[in-house]
Amino acid sequence: xxxxxxxxxxxxxxxxxxxxxxxxxxxxxxxxxxxxxxxxxxxxxxxxxxxxxxxxxxxxxxxxxxxxxxxxxxxxxxxxxxxxxxxxxxxxxxxxxxxxxxxxxxxxxxxxxx
Amino acid sequence: xxxxxxxxxxxxxxxxxxxxxxxxxxxxxxxxxxxxxxxxxxxxxxxxxxxxxxxxxxxxxxxxxxxxxxxxxxxxxxxxxxxxxxxxxxxxxxxxxxxxxxxxxxxxxxxx
Numbered sequence: 001x002x003x004x005x006x007x008x009x010x011x012x013x014x015x016x017x018x019x020x021x022x023x024x025x026x027x028x029x030x031x032x033x034x035x036x037x038x039x040x041x042x043x044x045x046x047x048x049x050x051x052x053x054x055x056x057x058x059x060x061x062x063x064x065x066x067x068x069x070x071x072x073x074x075x076x077x078x079x080x081x082x083x084x085x086x087x088x089x090x091x092x093x094x095x096x097x098x099x100x101x102x103x104x105x106x107x108x109x110x111x112x113x114x
Numbered sequence: 115x116x117x118x119x120x121x122x123x124x125x126x127x128x129x130x131x132x133x134x135x136x137x138x139x140x141x142x143x144x145x146x147x148x149x150x151x152x153x154x155x156x157x158x159x160x161x162x163x164x165x166x167x168x169x170x171x172x173x174x175x176x177x178x179x180x181x182x183x184x185x186x187x188x189x190x191x192x193x194x195x196x197x198x199x200x201x202x203x204x205x206x207x208x209x210x211x212x213x214x215x216x217x218x219x220x221x222x223x224x225x226x
Contacts, residue, residue: 034213043202043218044157051211059213090156098213099206102147105156 002027006091006106013113019064019078021109023091026072031093033074034103035066038088049098050074086113118146118203118217126223133190135220137203138183145206146179146186147214150199157202160188195226 003026013019025031032051036044046059048066056066063082067075074091091106121136137146145164149157163170163179163186170177176189190197200221204214 032213036216041221044216046213046215049213088154092157098211099209100144102159102162103149103157103204103214104159107156108154110154 004106006109010110013081016080019081021076023074025093032098034092035076036090081113083113118205120217120220124221129226133193135188135201137186139205143205144208147204148188149202152199193224195224198224
């Protein structure tokens with residue numbers, strides 16, 4: 001069976017510090033991978049998605065970046081965090097054409113920028 | 115851009131009652147999906163309905179899709195306290211490699 005891992009579960013970082021969130025998927029190959037951000041009590045904002053190694057699509061211009069160094073690994077980074085980067089970050093995967101099949105979400109990372 | 119929009123934003127019902135949530139969207143879709151999110155957790159996929167389908171069931175869940183009205187509804191029958199969560203609809207378009215677009219969700223509270 002497939003599983004998706006995200007870490008850390010919670011993170012408190014000062015403004016201006018770097019960020020690295022990691023997501024890995026097990027039990028499947030060639031998944032589409034996604035990073036979302038969710039503000040408190042709000043919907044999901046798609047940040048990045050990837051249909052293959054080294055292929056990253058950015059949905060929202062910001063100070064975040066994403067990389068996919070391996071087939072089942074997706075990393076979200078920032079060189080300098082802003083207060084507005086606080087939120088709940090969710091990684092997800094799907095198979096086939098993006099948008100055509102169900103997505104499976106990780107447990108999320110709660111990021112607080114102070 | 116936001117495609118699906120859920121209604122109502124919040125819903126509070128007694129255990130045993132039915133809960134109905136609606137989703138409206140603007141452009142043509144290939145499929146529409148519903149997800150549940152418990153507080154502080156990731157989303158869980160509930161059901162996917164294709165544009166050529168009108169109704170789908172899964173346990174106590176019933177989803178309808180009306181493409182002429184560009185709307186969908188999620189019905190949870192005989193609700194339980196454990197159904198308390200946020201429910202999101204997501205739409206998939208016809209363009210290749212276009213990810214799902216999620217709505218802002220309906221917050222359902224089921225009171226025991």
